[in-house]
Amino acid sequence: AQSVTQPDIHITVSEGASLELRCNYSYGATPYLFWYVQSPGQGLQLLLKYFSGDTLVQGIKGFEAEFKRSQSSFNLRKPSVHWSDAAEYFCAVGAFGAAGNKLTFGGGTRVLVKP
Amino acid sequence: EPEVTQTPSHQVTQMGQEVILRCVPISNHLYFYWYRQILGQKVEFLVSFYNNEISEKSEIFDDQFSVERPDGSNFTLKIRSTKLEDSAMYFCATRTSGTMETQYFGPGTRLLVL
Numbered sequence: 284a285q286s287v288t289q290p291d292i293h294i295t296v297s298e299g300a301s302l303e304l305r306c307n308y309s310y311g312a313t314p315y316l317f318w319y320v321q322s323p324g325q326g327l328q329l330l331l332k333y334f335s336g337d338t339l340v341q342g343i344k345g346f347e348a349e350f351k352r353s354q355s356s357f358n359l360r361k362p363s364v365h366w367s368d369a370a371e372y373f374c375a376v377g378a379f380g381a382a383g384n385k386l387t388f389g390g391g392t393r394v395l396v397k398p
Numbered sequence: 399e400p401e402v403t404q405t406p407s408h409q410v411t412q413m414g415q416e417v418i419l420r421c422v423p424i425s426n427h428l429y430f431y432w433y434r435q436i437l438g439q440k441v442e443f444l445v446s447f448y449n450n451e452i453s454e455k456s457e458i459f460d461d462q463f464s465v466e467r468p469d470g471s472n473f474t475l476k477i478r479s480t481k482l483e484d485s486a487m488y489f490c491a492t493r494t495s496g497t498m499e500t501q502y503f504g505p506g507t508r509l510l511v512l
Binding site: 328 | 402429431433440441442443446454456489491493500501502503504505506
């Protein structure tokens with residue numbers, strides 16, 4: 284069975300500083316990996332996804348993530364954080380088979396941005 | 399940009415009561431999902447639905463839960479007899495066909511069982 288671990292529950296970063304959120308997954312086959320963001324009172328918005336090909340993927344809002352198979356990781360990065368990036372971030376792995384395609388989520392990392 | 403919508407945004411109910419949570423998928427989406435997030439815990443998969451059938455369900459999705467597309471547009475989750483532990487945020491997600499298509503999430507319904 285697949286699983287996702289996000290080791291950091293909270294991260295506080297200063298506005299303009301860089302941000303890296305860690306994600307480790309466990310999945311028996313080629314993983315399909317996602318990062319979603321949840322702002323207060325909002326649903327889950329897709330930031331980026333990895334299915335195959337280039338292991339560095341670009342997403343919306345200036346985010347990128349790098350897939351490292353050897354480390355079973357899919358860390359999310361942003362070079363310069365804006366106050367509007369304060370939110371909760373979820374990493375997820377997709378299990379694709381038949382029509383199921385369920386997502387398994389990590390516990391989330393809450394990002395606080397200091398002025 | 400098309401969005402998944404959910405109603406109600408919040409619902410408070412008494413233990414043992416039935417609740418129905420509603421989702422309106424994006425119009426060309428054919429695959430539907432329910433997830434839930436108990437406060438402070440992970441987002442968990444409940445059920446997937448395609449072609450008017452359940453494709454997959456988790457251990458959480460027991461006989462108290464059911465899903466349907468009553469009118470070809472709405473997608474509902476019914477909890478027949480709510481328990482305290484059903485209190486959670488419930489998310490609907492939908493996607494188009496194709497195994498690698500992104501799931502688009504609605505804003506959620508916060509359910510509180512008293």
